[in-house]
Structure formats: C-alpha cells, structure tokens
Amino acid sequence: MKEFVVYTALRIALFLGSLALVFGVWWAVAGEVPVLWAVVIAFVLSGLGSLWLLNGPREAFALRVQERAARASQAFEEMKSKEDVD
Template sequence: MKEFWIYAALRVGLFVGAFCIVFGAWFMIDENVNLLLVLVLAFLVSGLASYVVLARQRNALAVKVEQRAGRMTEKYEEVRSKEDSSAD
C-alpha cells in the first residue's frame, strides 16, 4: 500500500508543479488567464511527465498489485478445494 501512496503523492506533486509552470508562463504572456485551459494543459503536461519520470514507482506499484492478486487467487483456490473435498 505504501507504493500506492508514494505514486499518488508524486502524481499530485507533478500536477501542482505543471499547473504552476503553465499558469506562470501564461500570466507572463497575458494577464487574462483562462483557468480551465491551464488545468487541461497542466493535466496533459503532468501526465506525459509522469509517464517518463515515474516509471520506476509505477512498476513498483504494479509488482505489489500483482503479488496481492496472486495471494488472493491462492486463497480463493484453497477455499474452493476445501469446499470440493467437503462436498464429497
């Protein structure tokens, strides 16, 4: 679960950073800032940046999710086999 929170915090941090950069650049060009467009651009920029910058954290999260799914599958199969053997 730790990997999820680290990845989520880094994604939020990237979005906030991208928002500040896009807002600042737009404000330097024109003082009339369209916040909706800034949000959309910041979302796109942070998404592209996270794809490159956060690859290691994303892979760590994927490994944890896969391990957890494997454990859940094993438990399910164990319960199912017990039910099958008790039904005989």
C-alpha cells in the same frame, strides 16, 4: 499500500508543478490566465510527464497489486479445493 500513497503523492505533486509552470508562463506572456485552460494543459503535461518520470513508482505499485492478486487467487483456490474435499 505504501506504493499507492507514494505514486499518488508524486502524481499530485507533478500536476501541481505543471499547473504552476503553465500558470506562470501564461501570466508572463499574456498578463491574464484562463484557469480552465491552464488546468487542462497542466493535466495533459503532467500525464505525459508521468509516463517517463514516474515509471519506477508505477512499476512498484503494479508489482504490489499483482502480488496481492496472486495471494488472493491462491487463497481462493485453497478454499475451493477444501470445499471439493468435503
């Protein structure tokens, strides 16, 4: 659960940082900012940035999910074999 919270928090922070950057640059250049376009551009930039910047936390989260799925699968197989014995 910790990995999920860390990755999600970093992803939100990256989006908000991208939004502030896009909003600031657009305001400095044009003097007015269409908010919808700023959000769309920030979303794309944060998505691309997360591919490189958040690789470590994403891998940790994926490993945690894989371990949990393996434990669940093992527990299911144990229950299944227990039913076969009965």
